[in-house]
Amino acid sequence: MRKAKTKAKGKGLWNWMKRHKVVSTILCLLILCFLVMAMSLGVLLWNLxxxxxxxxxxxxxxxxxDEVQIAREDQKNKDVINVLLVGSDSRDPNAELGRSDTMILASFNKAEGKATALSFLRDTxxxxxxxxxxxxGHxxxxxxxxxxxxxxxxxxxxDVQxxxxxxxxxLVEIIDQLGGIQVMLTEEEAAYYRENGMPDIVAGNxxxxxxxxxxxxxxxxxxxxFGRTERQRDVIYGIYNKVLEQRNDPSTLLSLIQFCMTQVSTNMSVTELYEMAMDVLSVDNLKTQQAAIPTEGTYEFGTYEEMSVLNIDLEANKDYIQELLY
Structure with missing residues (x-):
């Protein structure tokens, strides 16, 4: 993976994390929850x-x-790391579940100490x-x-690779393994869920x-x-916060991480993920931001071949992404 190397300092990552403020970003969710804390316990995850x-x-x-290979791209900025998080129910684009793909770019700008969670809307x-x-999304x-x-x-x-x-x-299995997660629901959301199979749900956290x-x-x-992708980020944020509750219980945390790593697939090695985590954790006051593509004012709703789609101003969104990430 094309990224700068960062050496661990002090008495180890585990003690380092306990002394510093833990950052609340989807990028760190990926790395901290599934890998770094286990690595800090000296455990090699053979089941990655x-x-x-x-x-x-x-x-x-x-x-x-059937399985398209990734086209090699030169890294646009040596200080910016981009990883795509993909969630999917199905490989069938004509099935309802197949249109439920989630695409979130987790980006870390080391020079600016900035992490970004950027959702790409599937209907674009x-x-x-x-x-x-x-x-x-297809x-x-x-x-x-x-x-x-x-x-x-x-x-x-x-330049995602x-x-x-x-x-x-x-994802359901992971959340149940955690014992559930906390999410903030609006009054409108709670009322909707009560009418659709969750009679005890109330608004709030x-x-x-x-x-x-x-x-x-x-x-x-x-x-x-747009609302759906924001809810997706809220769910991931809830997972992150629940895992943090376990960070002072190494045995419970290790069991959880080992389980989680059987539920994901990646083209990254444990070493690459570990090094990325160290880059993120080296920032004392990490700036975080969330956004969605297309951004406001750059799209209109339309139809294409009887599908509901988002027609976007491509150049405006490219400029917005460049400003956001770099």
């Missing part, structure tokens, strides 16, 4: 699910393959290599995570089971996909 999606020269990419109409125009079904990454890079001028994938059903959290993350009945 290492994917076989490789990085190849752009000329060697077959966009029509884009040009997909080898498939013509379609929804961005790329995973058409050609796997490689096609998703290549499309995001091509359309938005990015690394990813983590989790199936939504596995509530504890959700895995299936309840999944329903919340999928919900766009009250607004649109």
């Amino acid at each position: 699910n290492k994917d076989n999606v490789g990085i190849v020269d752009a000329d060697d990419v077959d966009p029509n393959a 109409l884009v040009e997909i290599d080898g498939h013509g125009q379609s929804k961005l 790329t995973f079904a058409y050609g796997g995570v490689g096609l998703t990454i290549n499309t995001i890079n091509q359309q938005f001028g990015l 690394d990813y983590v994938i989790i199936n939504f059903e596995n 509530v504890t959700l089971t895995g299936s309840q959290a999944l329903a919340h993350a999928r919900n766009r009945s009250l607004d649109n996909d």
Whole structure:
């Protein structure tokens, strides 16, 4: 992975983390919850699910393959690390579950001490290599995570090479293993859930089971996909906070991390994730931000081949991403 190396200092990462403020970002959720704390206990995670999606020269990419390889991109800024988090129910773009793909770019700008969680809305109409125009959320079904990454890079001028994938059903397992997570619900959301199979749900900071959290993350009945992606980030944030509650109980935490690592797949090695975590943790006052693409004022709702889509101002969103991340 193309990133600067950072050496651990002091008596080890575990003690370092206890002495410093833990940052609240989706990037650190990925690294801290699933890897770093276990590594700090001296445990090698043999059960890391290492994917076989490789990085190849752009000329060697077959966009029509079942598993499209990732086109090699030069890192645009040596201080900016980008990892795509993908959540999916299905590989069928014509099934309702297949349109539930989640794409969140976790970005860390080391020079500025800044971490960003950037959601890409699945209904965004884009040009997909080898498939013509379609929804961005369909790329995973058409050609796997490689096609998703290549499309995001091509359309938005990015340099993503690394990813983590989790199936939504596995997300339920992780949350239940945690004993549920706390999420802030609005009055409108609580009323909707009471009418749809959750009679005891109230507004405020509530504890959700895995299936309840999944329903919340999928919900766009009250607004649109912008609201849904915000709920997804809230659920991930809830997982992060619940894991932090376990950080002073090494045996419980280790068991949890070992379980979680069986539920995700990635093309990153444990060493790469560890080094990335050390880069993030080296920042004393990390700045965090959340956003969604397309950004406000750069899109309009429309239809394409009988699909509801978002027609976007591509250049405006590319400029917005550059300003946000770099």
